[in-house]
Every structure is written in C-alpha cells, then in structure tokens.
Amino acid sequence: MRQVFTLIAMFIAVICWATFSSPQSGGEILKPPGEVVDIGGRLELLVDEFLIDSMKGEVRLKLHRPERKEIVFRTDAPWEGNASAYQSIFQDGDIYRMYYRGMHYRDHPHESGPAAKALPPHAHYLCYAESDDGIHWRRPKLGLYDFNGSKENNIVLHPDTRGNNCSPPQTAVFRDDNPDCPPGERIKIIGQGDLRGNGLYMMKSGDGVRFSPLSPDPIVTxxxxxxxxxxxxxxxxxxxxxxxxxxxxxxxxGVATATSEDLLRFPSPVPVKILGARPDDDFYTNAVKPYFRAPHTLVGFPARYIEREWAEPLLALPGLEERLARSRSHPRYGTALTEALFMSSRDGVTFKRWREAFIRPGPRTRNNWVYGDHFVFWGIVETRSHLKDAPNELSLYATEGYWEGVSTDIRRYTLRMDGFVSASASAEGGEFVTRPFVFQGGNLTINFESSAAAGIRVELQAADGKPIEGYTLDDCPEIFGDSIRHTVRWKRGGDVRSLKGRPVRLRFALRDADLYAFQFVPFQPDPVRPPRPTTGK
Known part of the structure; x- marks a missing residue:
C-alpha cells in the first residue's frame, strides 16, 4: 500500500512540475504558492495576487481607470475615414510612431444621416503618423503609394501588398527588440495575408515606412x-x-498564443486562459505587451463585445438614426457595444482579467456607445505630465466615433506610472503580507499615494513571518504623500543590504492609501536632513 501511495505522490509531483515549469510559461514565473521567489531588482506591480500571501482588514486590490484627456488625432484625410481601427503605437528613440487603418464604412444602401454625406468608400490602407511628445501628431508625406493621382500621403501599406504579404485592414506594427535583430528588420508588421484569412504574415523595415516581406510563408495558419x-x-x-x-x-x-525563438516558425497555438471570464464573454482584441517598466509582467487591454437588445436604453442612446441604418446591413451593427478591459499575466498564457471596465464608454455623445469604440491602441507610451514638476505619466489611446460621420477620433487617456491596480486601503486601514522572496539591491522603494492624515508603514520579516529587528512596523514612521519612487526608511535608515539574498517577506500596513508597486534598487546613502525645528510653548 505504501508503494501505491508513493507512486501516486510521484505522479502528482510530475504533474505539478509540468504545470509550473512549462516552456510556454517561462519557467520560474509560475512557482507554486509558498515557494521562495527570486525577484532580483525588478519592479513588482500589484496587478495580481501572485506575491500576496495574506490580507486582513479593509484592504483590497483595486482597478484604476485612466483619466480621459484630449482628442489628439482625427482620421479625416481623404484616404482615411470613419472606420480606423487596430492602431499600434510605440516610442522609437525621440519619435512616437503611430500606425492606423485608413478605412471608410459606407456599406449599406439605405444609409442616412451625417454618414450619408461622408467620404466615398475606398480601399483599405495602413497609414503612419509621428509625434515628438505623444500629443501633437503629424502626417509625413511619404510619397510611396498613389491615392487619387497623388502620392502626397502617409500610406505605408496599400491593397497591392496583399497576397503573400499583409493585408492593410488587420495589421499590427512593432519594434523588434531582439538584440540579434538586423537593423534593416527592426520594425515589423504582422498581419492577415488577405481577407479570406489564410494566415498571418510578417513584413520588415529599417525605417518604419518602407516594408517588404520577411518571408513568403505564413507564420501562423x-x-x-x-x-x-x-x-x-x-x-x-x-x-x-x-x-x-x-x-x-x-x-x-477568443485568443490563442504561441512562443518561438524563431519569428518565422511558431508551433501550434494554445488558447489563452482568462481567469474571471464568463463562458459567453467575447473578446475582439487583446493588445498584450510586456509592460516596459516591468517586462516580466504582460498587460493587455481586450475589447469586450456585447450585443444589446432593441429596448428603451439602447433606443435612448445618441445617433439612433445611424444606428438603425447600420443595422439594415447586419442587426449587430446597430446593437453591439464595445469597451476596454484590463488584464495581466506572468506567463503569457494565463491572464487575470478584471470584470469591471477599464475604460467605460463615457458620457453619451454622438461619438460613443457604438460598436468599435474604445479599442485601445496596441502599446503604452511614457509622456510628460501637464502639471508643473509632476513625474511623467502613462498615455494610452482609444478610438471614438467609429462608423460615425467622416472620421474616427483618437482620444488620449493618462494613468500614473504603474497605476493599473493598487493595494487600496480605507481610512479604517488594512494590511497584507507577501510570500517569501529573495532580492538584490540596497534600498526598498514604493510607488504610492495617501491622504494627508494617513499613510503606509512597512515591515521586513523572515521567511517564517517573524519581524526582523530594526525593520518592524514600529521602526517605520508612517509614510505619507504621493510618489512613484519613495525610499522606505526605518529609524535605522533605508539600508537593507544585509538582507540581500536572504528569504524575506514584506508586510505593508495601509490607511487611506494606495500602493501600486515596489522595487529593491541599488543602495543610496540616506540624505542629510537639516536639524528638526524646535517648538516653543
């Protein structure tokens, strides 16, 4: 009998090993609970429960919505139109690059309303714009493709590039950060080969505007x-x-994924597992990318697709005339709505997805609450804050006014650095303790905000949960303020080098505060503070 139990235990161990060290998952990222994790000196976002061992009191993980900013671009050139989608954006040196679809929707014969006076239908194009700050955009005159007898446009892919190359409507553009990537191939396009869906193809470019096939064969079929x-x-x-x-x-x-060291040879894909998704959840896009400040964490902004009924709430939305006209082509064109969600992953296959909307459709205007709105661009960029002396922030971009009028609006949204999710506590307070980990570095920094009357205290513990002398909660003055990189200092100072490489835990006690991320960084001596002022009676 003992041998039987031994064999069963060995079988379970093998299954667990396969689960937690799958090549698709990247190995150590999915270590079982309780096992010590090596976080080195990387930035750790609190977007999931992976590093959290326990929580108590009034503290929870909270999704933060970005702030709605200005319209930064309109696709109102004659070769663009009201059906621009599937945009890509990234920073390349000092230039921000944006790629977007030039397409105008006027598909049904009974169209009425403002769209009836819109641009005539035209072929689908991939267009390019650039910016110095991520806010003010320009269309360079590239002179590559003809439109109505002129090459003074910003078209980088034309219908003539179909076949074994990429069809302009369904594309994504990215900078290949593989250190072995040849300079002449550093900007790439992945896209559908043609509208019949015969696979995904890859194109290459050295300058980001002149593309050619990387291979005549599809990389995914x-x-x-x-x-x-x-x-x-x-x-x-x-x-x-x-x-x-x-x-x-x-x-x-749904969404599927595959990994390969060779960009032109991917194995059979596997479906992505979305934690928290309902069986009837439809996802149009995924917008997954490594977060540039913590590349071991993948973040994504899938578009949630919902079909509503022709009931009073839908009929009360703006643009009813155009909504009814679109529905004559297909009913869902009038009843479908889309909005942006947030999800994250540490292995690229299993994602924690928040059920709450990350970007809601917003105030009811002519340009929202329609099918195709709030598709988030593929890519997050760092931009300057409009507030004097404030730190840089994250900028995201999303569509508005899809299929409405003559153009698609592109709206910018901003978020504090690392500000997707926080451990958030009420005024009553709460605390959480991390799982054991080892780190490299000499100081602990946190990205946090608090009220003036409350804050955060931090304790370092041994792996068994016992507070480490000199680093207890009582040794940590309550930290208040708002900083994306605040060094934690106890009464003895901020030097934690003596604990480097030793399994430890962190205990955070919060009151009316949000903690977004933490990181162990290279040692810096404590600053010399001026003498504390004395107070008289």
Missing part, C-alpha cells in the same frame, strides 16, 4: 484573423510571442 493579431520579442522569455483571434468551440471569440 490556424485561427480566425479578422482582428489585430500581434507578435513581439519577450525579453524575459528570450523568445517571440504571438497572439491572435480564434473562434472557441462554443462559437464565441
């Missing part, structure tokens, strides 16, 4: 590709990842 399908170099995995749309056995839209 299994899937439904009428979406923004993406690929990128994952510096943590040291391999390429690709994500594309699939149709699940239930008939709803």
């Amino acid at each position: 299994k899937g439904a590709f009428d979406s923004q399908n993406i690929a990128f170099w994952d510096p943590t995995l040291r391999a390429y990842r690709e994500y594309h749309r699939i149709t699940l056995p239930s008939g709803i839209r």
Whole structure:
C-alpha cells in the first residue's frame, strides 16, 4: 500500500512540475504558492495576487481607470475615414510612431444621416503618423503609394501588398527588440495575408515606412484573423510571442498564443486562459505587451463585445438614426457595444482579467456607445505630465466615433506610472503580507499615494513571518504623500543590504492609501536632513 501511495505522490509531483515549469510559461514565473521567489531588482506591480500571501482588514486590490484627456488625432484625410481601427503605437528613440487603418464604412444602401454625406468608400490602407511628445501628431508625406493621382500621403501599406504579404485592414506594427535583430528588420508588421484569412504574415523595415516581406510563408495558419493579431520579442522569455483571434468551440471569440525563438516558425497555438471570464464573454482584441517598466509582467487591454437588445436604453442612446441604418446591413451593427478591459499575466498564457471596465464608454455623445469604440491602441507610451514638476505619466489611446460621420477620433487617456491596480486601503486601514522572496539591491522603494492624515508603514520579516529587528512596523514612521519612487526608511535608515539574498517577506500596513508597486534598487546613502525645528510653548 505504501508503494501505491508513493507512486501516486510521484505522479502528482510530475504533474505539478509540468504545470509550473512549462516552456510556454517561462519557467520560474509560475512557482507554486509558498515557494521562495527570486525577484532580483525588478519592479513588482500589484496587478495580481501572485506575491500576496495574506490580507486582513479593509484592504483590497483595486482597478484604476485612466483619466480621459484630449482628442489628439482625427482620421479625416481623404484616404482615411470613419472606420480606423487596430492602431499600434510605440516610442522609437525621440519619435512616437503611430500606425492606423485608413478605412471608410459606407456599406449599406439605405444609409442616412451625417454618414450619408461622408467620404466615398475606398480601399483599405495602413497609414503612419509621428509625434515628438505623444500629443501633437503629424502626417509625413511619404510619397510611396498613389491615392487619387497623388502620392502626397502617409500610406505605408496599400491593397497591392496583399497576397503573400499583409493585408492593410488587420495589421499590427512593432519594434523588434531582439538584440540579434538586423537593423534593416527592426520594425515589423504582422498581419492577415488577405481577407479570406489564410494566415498571418510578417513584413520588415529599417525605417518604419518602407516594408517588404520577411518571408513568403505564413507564420501562423490556424485561427480566425479578422482582428489585430500581434507578435513581439519577450525579453524575459528570450523568445517571440504571438497572439491572435480564434473562434472557441462554443462559437464565441477568443485568443490563442504561441512562443518561438524563431519569428518565422511558431508551433501550434494554445488558447489563452482568462481567469474571471464568463463562458459567453467575447473578446475582439487583446493588445498584450510586456509592460516596459516591468517586462516580466504582460498587460493587455481586450475589447469586450456585447450585443444589446432593441429596448428603451439602447433606443435612448445618441445617433439612433445611424444606428438603425447600420443595422439594415447586419442587426449587430446597430446593437453591439464595445469597451476596454484590463488584464495581466506572468506567463503569457494565463491572464487575470478584471470584470469591471477599464475604460467605460463615457458620457453619451454622438461619438460613443457604438460598436468599435474604445479599442485601445496596441502599446503604452511614457509622456510628460501637464502639471508643473509632476513625474511623467502613462498615455494610452482609444478610438471614438467609429462608423460615425467622416472620421474616427483618437482620444488620449493618462494613468500614473504603474497605476493599473493598487493595494487600496480605507481610512479604517488594512494590511497584507507577501510570500517569501529573495532580492538584490540596497534600498526598498514604493510607488504610492495617501491622504494627508494617513499613510503606509512597512515591515521586513523572515521567511517564517517573524519581524526582523530594526525593520518592524514600529521602526517605520508612517509614510505619507504621493510618489512613484519613495525610499522606505526605518529609524535605522533605508539600508537593507544585509538582507540581500536572504528569504524575506514584506508586510505593508495601509490607511487611506494606495500602493501600486515596489522595487529593491541599488543602495543610496540616506540624505542629510537639516536639524528638526524646535517648538516653543
């Protein structure tokens, strides 16, 4: 009997090893609970419960919504139109690059309203714009393709590039950060080969505007590709990842992924597992990418697709005339709504997805609450804050006014650095303790904000949960303020070098405060403070 139990235990151990060290997952990232994690000196976002061992009191993980900013671009050139989607954005040196679809929707014969006076239908193009700050954009005159007898436009892909290359409507553009990537191939396009969906193809460019096929063969052939399908170099995995749309056995839209060290040869894809998703959840896009400040963490902004009924709330939305006109082509064109969600992953296959909307459709205007709105661009960029002396912030971009009028609006949204999710505590307070980990560095920094009357205290513990002398909560003055990189200092100072490489835990006690991220960084001596002022009676 003992031998039977031994064999069963060995079998379970093998299964657990396979689960937590799958090549697709990147190895140590999915270590079982209780096992010591090596976080080195990397920035750790609190976007999931991976590093959290326990919570008590009034503290929880909270999703933060970005702040709605200005319209930064309109696709109102004659070769663009009201159906621009599947945009890509990234910073390349001092230049921000944006790639977007030039397309105008006027598909149904009974169209009425403002769109009836819109641009005539035209072929689909991939267009390019650039910026010095991520806010003010320009269309360079590239002179590559003819439109109505002129090459003074910003078109980088034309319908003539179909076939074994990429079809302009469903594309994604990225900078290949593989250190072995040749300079002449550093900007790449992944896209559908043609509108029949015969696979995903790759194109290359050295300057980001003149593209040619990387290979005549598709890199992926299994899937439904009428979406923004993406690929990128994952510096943590040291391999390429690709994500594309699939149709699940239930008939709803899903996402599949594969990894490969060779960009042109991907194995059979596997469906992405979305924690928290309902069986009937449809996802159009995924917008997955390594977060540039913590590349071991992948973040994504899938578009949630919902079909509503022709009931009073839908009929009360703006733009009813155009909504009814679109529905004559297909009912869902009038009843479908889209909005942006947030999800994250540490292995690229299993994602924690928040059920709450990350970007809601917003105030009811002519340009929102329609199918195709709030598709978040693939890519997050760092931009300057409009507040004097404030730190830089994250900028995200999303569509508005899809299929409405003559153009698509592109709105910018901002978020504090690392500010997707926080451990958030009420005024009553709460605390959480991390799982054991080892680190490299000499100081602990935190990204946090608090009220003036409350704050955060931090304790370092041994792996068994016992407070380490000199680093207890009582040794830590309450930290208040708002900083994306505040050094934690106890009464003895901020030097934690003596604990480097030793399994430890962190205990955070919060009151009316939010903690977004923490990081162990190279040692810096404590600053010399002026003498504290004395107070008289």
